[in-house]
Every structure is written in C-alpha cells, then in structure tokens.
Amino acid sequence: NAGVTQTPKFRVLxxxxxxxxxxxxxxxxxYMYWYRQDPGMGLRLIHxxxxxxxxxxxxxxxxxxxxRLKKQNxxxxxxxxxxxxxxxxxxxSSLASLSTEAFFGQGTRLTVx
Amino acid sequence: xxxxxxxxxxxxxxxxATVAFNCTYSNSASQSFxxxxxxxxxxxxxxxxxxxxxxxxxxxxxxxxxxxxxISLLIRDSKxxxxxxYLCVVNFDYKLSFGAxxxxxxxx
Numbered sequence: 001n002a003g004v005t006q007t008p009k010f011r012v013l014x015x016x017x018x019x020x021x022x023x024x025x026x027x028x029x030x031y032m033y034w035y036r037q038d039p040g041m042g043l044r045l046i047h048x049x050x051x052x053x054x055x056x057x058x059x060x061x062x063x064x065x066x067x068r069l070k071k072q073n074x075x076x077x078x079x080x081x082x083x084x085x086x087x088x089x090x091x092x093s094s095l096a097s098l099s100t101e102a103f104f105g106q107g108t109r110l111t112v113x
Numbered sequence: 114x115x116x117x118x119x120x121x122x123x124x125x126x127x128x129x130a131t132v133a134f135n136c137t138y139s140n141s142a143s144q145s146f147x148x149x150x151x152x153x154x155x156x157x158x159x160x161x162x163x164x165x166x167x168x169x170x171x172x173x174x175x176x177x178x179x180x181x182x183x184i185s186l187l188i189r190d191s192k193x194x195x196x197x198x199y200l201c202v203v204n205f206d207y208k209l210s211f212g213a214x215x216x217x218x219x220x221x
Contacts, residue, residue, distance in 0.1 A: 040213055
C-alpha cells in the first residue's frame, strides 16, 4: 500500500552540487507532478508529466530538469544547486481526469548551503 | 496576481465552534476545485472536492461560486483534530494551483 514514495526524505547540499530526487508511484497513474513548498507561498508547480516519455514546464521550472522514462517514476534533477532551491519538494500523481484526487509523497526537505 | 488567494488566518476557535473561510481564484476557465488538508510538515491530503451545487462531507461544507470566482469551506462542531492548514486548490488543464493555505487551530 505504498502509494507515492519519494527518495530521499532529507538532504543537505553544498552550492553547486547536483542531485536527483526520485518519485515512484504504484497506482498506475498517468499524471505526475513536482511541487516545491516555501513558507507563506503555498505549493508551486515545477514540472509535470502527462504520460511516460512526456514532460512539461510548470510555474517555476528554472534550475530544474525532469525525466519520465517509466510510467511509475518521475525524476527531478538539480544540476547546480543554489540556496534559493532550499525548500520542501513534493511529488504527486493522479489519474488522467480533471475531477480526480492527486496523491502526494511525504516530501523531501532539501537544504542548500 | 496569484492564481489562488486565501486568507492565511490563523483562525483560532474553541471546540464545537463553526469556522468558515474563503479563497478566490483568477482563472475563470478553471475546471475543478478542491480543498486539501495539510498537517504540520506533512503531505497535503484531499479533504473534499467542491461542486457548483455545494456539497457536504460530515461536518464540512464546501461551496463554489463561479460567477464571483470564490470557493468556501465551513467546518461545523470543530474538533481538536481539525487543527491544520487548509489548502484551496484549482485545476486548469490538469495543472493544480494551490493557495498558500488557511491555518485553523481548534482549542479545548
């Protein structure tokens, strides 16, 4: 009964380092999303995918890249981390329906120093 | 202008009270609407969908006014366990836009 699983849950990076956040879902959902949440700003969409092999930019895509090589996985990459990317990152997935619920992972707390 | 705006609160209410709050959205073409609940430092979870006709789920009532582009949530007979941040969520073309959240604290 895993749902949406994010790896890692915590990470500290130095400025300029790179890393990849992994999101895995076992619900056979078509759509997957990456959000970041900062205090007082709500969740902001970074990138999303409407199916295997497809990705699209969200509201705040700069500094991030994504890939969806397999339907169940959505990877978020930071090529050269900056302190402004310190945030909590949430992955979500949903069925291909406007009225359906989005399920979220437990979040990744990233600090860039 | 933010796509979804909410009164951040906090709303501090005694157990058993009724609390209500709204959010407004800017995109008139938005297609579906939700309230999510987020407990401190945890992932958001769906509380309820919101329909134009209004809908209830136990002690929770949600309303949508498309003409004025606002969504409301009312909580009756508040419980301590209702303490959380409530996120207003609007869907346009499968992209969910979130408000910053309204914090509710229910005190004994």
